[in-house]
Amino acid sequence: MNTSASAQITGLHHITAIASDPQRNVDFYAGLLGLRMIKRTVNFDDPSAYHLYYGDETGRPGAIITFFYWPGHEALGRVGPGQNTAIVFSARPEALGYWETRLASAGVATVRRVRFDEDVLSFADPDGIPLEIVAVADDARTGWGGGEVPAEHALRGMHTAELTVRVATKTERLLTEVMGYRLVKRDGARARFAAPGAEARSGHFVDVIGDAEARPGVGGAGTIHHIAWSVPDDETELALQARLAAAGHPVSDVRDRDYFHSIYYREPGGILFEIATAKPGFAIDEPVERLGEKLRVPKQFAAARAIIERRLPPLKAPDWHRIAVKA
Numbered sequence: 001m002n003t004s005a006s007a008q009i010t011g012l013h014h015i016t017a018i019a020s021d022p023q024r025n026v027d028f029y030a031g032l033l034g035l036r037m038i039k040r041t042v043n044f045d046d047p048s049a050y051h052l053y054y055g056d057e058t059g060r061p062g063a064i065i066t067f068f069y070w071p072g073h074e075a076l077g078r079v080g081p082g083q084n085t086a087i088v089f090s091a092r093p094e095a096l097g098y099w100e101t102r103l104a105s106a107g108v109a110t111v112r113r114v115r116f117d118e119d120v121l122s123f124a125d126p127d128g129i130p131l132e133i134v135a136v137a138d139d140a141r142t143g144w145g146g147g148e149v150p151a152e153h154a155l156r157g158m159h160t161a162e163l164t165v166r167v168a169t170k171t172e173r174l175l176t177e178v179m180g181y182r183l184v185k186r187d188g189a190r191a192r193f194a195a196p197g198a199e200a201r202s203g204h205f206v207d208v209i210g211d212a213e214a215r216p217g218v219g220g221a222g223t224i225h226h227i228a229w230s231v232p233d234d235e236t237e238l239a240l241q242a243r244l245a246a247a248g249h250p251v252s253d254v255r256d257r258d259y260f261h262s263i264y265y266r267e268p269g270g271i272l273f274e275i276a277t278a279k280p281g282f283a284i285d286e287p288v289e290r291l292g293e294k295l296r297v298p299k300q301f302a303a304a305r306a307i308i309e310r311r312l313p314p315l316k317a318p319d320w321h322r323i324a325v326k327a
Contacts (some may be wrong), residue, residue, distance in 0.1 A: 007239030008180055011195045011204040012158050013230035013260070013276040014053075014064035015087055020074040020127050022050050022220035023315055024323060025067050028125055029054045031320030032106050034149025035065065037292035038282050040315065043068055043259070044257055047301045047308050056144050056157060059259075059282040059291070061230035062203040063141065063157035068225060079130060081211050082167045082270035084224040086130040090159040090202040091143075093135035096121050098153045106323055107123075112272050116185055116192060126323055127222035131164025134159045140203040148320075160192070160205035160284075164217075165269025168210030174267050178247045179229070181206060226264075228274035234261055237275055258298055259284060 019025040030037045035054035037146060040236030045048035045105050050069040053059060069175040089100065096112075096119060103110050103123055109125045119135040119237060136159060143154025152284055165171050175181040189211060195204040207289045217223060231237050237254065243265050251265040267273055293311070298307045 004199040006122055007231070007236045007243065007294050008196045009231055009275065010197070010278075011062050011230055011242070012206075013160055013228040013274070013278075014066055015062040015084060015158065015161065016066040016068065016223060016228070017224045018077070018086070018127075018219070018221045019052075019067040020071045020076065022067075022313060024060070024126050025052060025069065026315055026318045027320050027322045029065065029067075029318075031318030032102070032283035032323060034144060034147045034154060036144040036146065037318075039259065039292055039296060040294070041258075041296045041298065042298075042301065042308060042312070044255070044298050046070070047297070047304065048311060049222070050312060053292070054281070056142065057146070058288055060141075061276070063143070064262050065158075071311070073221070075220050076127060076219040077214065077223035079128070079215035081164050083164060083217035083218060083219075084161055084227045085164040085209070085217070086132055086269060087224070088132045088134060088159045088162060089155040090136040090139045090141070090157055091133050091155055091282070092139075092152065093119065093137055093316075095153040096135050097152075099133055102149075106320055115190075116187060125222075129222055129224065132159075136202045141203065147318075153193055157203050157307065159202045160207050162207045162209065163227070163267075163269070163271055164209045164211055164214070165267075165271070166182040166210070166212045166216070167269065168208050171208050171271075174247075174249070175206065175208070178244060178249065212266070226272035226274055228262070228276040230278055231275055232278050234277060237261060237263060237277055239294050240275055244301045258296075 038055045038059040039053035041051050043051050053066045056063040071128050113120050121133045143156040143157040145151025181193040184194045184200045185192045193206050194200040255262045262274050262276045
């Protein structure tokens with residue numbers, strides 16, 4: 001049995017953000033960026049909100065990006081301290097030129113920079129969420145090659161989670177002393193940590209940025225709602241839940257999200273953290289070859305399915321050409 005000392009996070013699981021327009025979100029992430037829509041469902045706590053999942057072929061932990069959409073709540077938030085402040089993808093080094101050209105063709109401005117000796121392409125989604133593609137030569141993961149983006153250029157999953165807080169020391173202490181992460185490099189106000197027990201590689205990093213001067217982030221469309229860390233099983237999750245509680249961090253009970261089980265807590269800078277299990281996965285209610293094609297309704301809302309479907313806006317197949325028409 002896992003003990004509090006041996007239970008380990010294995011890396012990133014998913015990032016969840018908030019969109020102002022679900023169709024435009026589909027057009028951008030499944031269309032332009034070429035991610036696979038692996039699940040279309042609703043918020044497990046509020047069925048009025050779409051919950052759209054994107055990722056690789058099967059939705060492996062570390063490759064999953066998800067979005068909430070609440071009708072009537074399209075006001076943009078503000079990205080800043082107290083939030084996960086970017087979605088950072090990994091791609092092959094030779095793919096960055098492809099992505100510069102593809103994004104430019106959709107009217108998306110890009111900037112090239114170097115950080116931690118990595119070649120980084122920065123841009124933003126239609127709601128203003130900061131996005132990056134990092135050139136990573138040794139990332140063995142494969143992205144989704146079943147869409148318009150050729151497999152050799154596909155985004156292979158998340159590279160790192162970027163957390164911005166006003167004071168970094170307490171956040172760093174939680175990561176290292178309770179969650180088991182280790183410092184691998186530091187450059188000014190940015191420090192990079194790697195998941196416990198894993199090689200320092202793409203999909204296992206978290207960057208913490210201390211910024212006491214910027215205006216605090218405000219939740220809303222165009223911001224990231226929370227970051228989830230991956231564990232292999234329920235036993236590990238329960239051990240980490242006990243470890244967090246013993247260290248004085250209020251943590252939720254276990255929530256059944258159908259595709260994984262989760263616990264939630266806030267780090268000292270205010271960012272919502274989740275620990276999610278790798279199992280049972282996204283093929284539990286539809287076959288892999290049909291993932292994301294139909295609306296899936298959580299079992300607690302099954303009786304209200306007809307009402308939910310009527311209230312949600314319909315979604316069309318992704319078409320990235322539509323994103324050039326700004327809302």
